[in-house]
Amino acid sequence: MRKRITHKPTTKAALRMGCGLGVSGICLLTTLSMAHAQTISAEQDSGAETYGLRGTTTAETSETRAQARAAATLYGALPAIPTASDSSDLADVEDEPNATIAAQESVRARESSEITTGSIGLDSDISQADQDFADSLARQNGRVESIDGLEANPATDADSVPGFTLGTLTLRPTLNQRAVHESIRNVFSTTSRVYSETTVSGTLDSNWSRHQLSINGSGTLQENLSGTGTESPSANIDAALRLDMINDITATLGAGYSYSQESRTDPNAISGADTQSGIHETRASIGLQKSLGILRGTTTLELTRTLYGDATLANGGTVLVDDRDTLGGELTTRVGYAVSPALVPFLEASVGRENYDQKIDSTGSERSSTSYGIRAGAELDFGEKLNGEIAAGYLRRRLDDASLNDISGLTLDGELNWSPLRGTTINVGLATTVESSTSAGEAGAIVYELDSTLTHEIHSAVVARLGATLEYQDFDAGSNRGNQHSYGASTGLTWSINRYLDLDADASYERTTESGGTDERTTRLSLGLTLRR
Secondary structure, eight states: OOOOOOOOOOHHHHHHHHHHHHHHHHHHHHHHHHHHHHHHHHHHHHOOOOOGGGOOOHHHHHHHHHHHHHHHHTTTSSBOOOOHHHHHHHHHHHHSTTOOHHHHHHHHHHHTSOOOBTOOOOGGGSOHHHHHHHHHHSOSSOOOOOTTOOOOOOOOSGGGSOOEEETTEEEEEEEEEEEEEEEEEOSSOEEEEEEEEEEEEEEEEEOOSSSEEEEEEEEEEEEEEEEOOOOOOEEEEEEEEEEEOSTTEEEEEEEEEEEEEOOTTSTTSOTTEEEOOEEEEEEEEEEEEEEETTEEEEEEEEEEEEEEOOEEETTSOEEOOGGGOEEEEEEEEEEEEOSBTTEEEEEEEEEEEEEESSSSOTTSOOOOEEEEEEEEEEEEEOTTSEEEEEEEEEEEEEESOTTSOOEEEEEEEEEEEEEEETTEEEEEEEEEEEEEOOSTTOOEEEEEEEEEEEEEEEETTEEEEEEEEEEEEEEOTTOSSOOEEEEEEEEEEEEEEETTEEEEEEEEEEEEEETTSOEEEEEEEEEEEEEEO
16 A cells, blocks of 8 residues: 655745745735725715625626626516516615615616516616617507597496495496487378387396306386377396306206387287287296217207287277287207317207197187207307307298198398407397297298397497398298388497496387388487496
């Protein structure tokens, strides 16, 4: 094993080494003293803050770190995250007795900034050339602000109104009051009136973590102020309870009620009646929905009870029409295939039964019937640009009375919302229904309805509307009456004074014609206020 050899310095060598160290120490102390004196002198002249042996100032440290972060985050490479050294800067600035308030606020502002990927930070942290380049990448055609610099009015949709909190429910009531001038001209006479129309409506929605309850209702009263005409009250309420069950099954329970008066232009209206029959309709439904991968399955059962009131004649007499009271039910099943979250084609089949309270009505006919239908369509959800559903199919209603023809035909149903431009929305609704007849020897008609509305936001607080309606009643081939056409147009403006109050102005025109029968024109002008909470 090799021995370790230790070299010991001689006395003379040790003496020379000690002298060298002594001279070096003296020189080092002299240099530090001179540097310290110069630093103190500079501090007294310029007032710059120093950090002892760190050899730098607060301004130099902050600028260096800010430029490094700005260079790294200018093009989205790194998030602008406050570093630990920024916190130490704040501690040092707060501990320094001569620190200024502005310096403390500057450090706090950097620490409280949001952690945003790709953010640039303060403009002073980067060079002007980099800032100009970053600005060139931003949007160049921004909205021109108002001359006086006022903020735009908030949106006036129902969700922007706070409403009233009732436990876990939110109530949003609405009151609409308007004055309407109405003129009706037909083959025999012309009537005109000015009336007051009051509408109370509201929504009640739940704020539950699971399940959902939604109730919507409205009621309208009319009162003639001058002229002659029929006052037509109406009411409607619907409630839906969604239950989130096990295995991704959703159940929906629904109930509703509506009241309206039969129109004078309806084919079943009582001729010569001063007030047509009031229609009471009560609804109840239950539905189940289940998703199996890309398949969507829905089954719904709906029951409807319809009651008809008496019609009042001009001489004060009444006409009983209770033989039209019915109880109906319909079972509908839909199967959809999710091509994507935005497109779901589907097939739908339905079967229904309608029973009259009186098996044989006043015309001697058995009008109870069984209905069958099939539809094919698609659900669309492309966000705000395009959403809704559209379907086409075939419907057939077979009456119990063999002497009456079956009612059958093609069907078109759906609703589409399209926004070609921001602030502009086009809504198109299609519906196909079957209406039974009360005339002897007539089975009824298929009714096709089209309702379209164009809304355009002229200003953040002013919305313009254009509307068009079309209705076509196609009677069965065995009836001796011509088909009925009804079309109309409307326009209006809504000025949102604030999110609680709107000013509405509307004008509409409607014409209903039937070969050899009805020819009626109705014009309405209205002005009103809508109050929300």
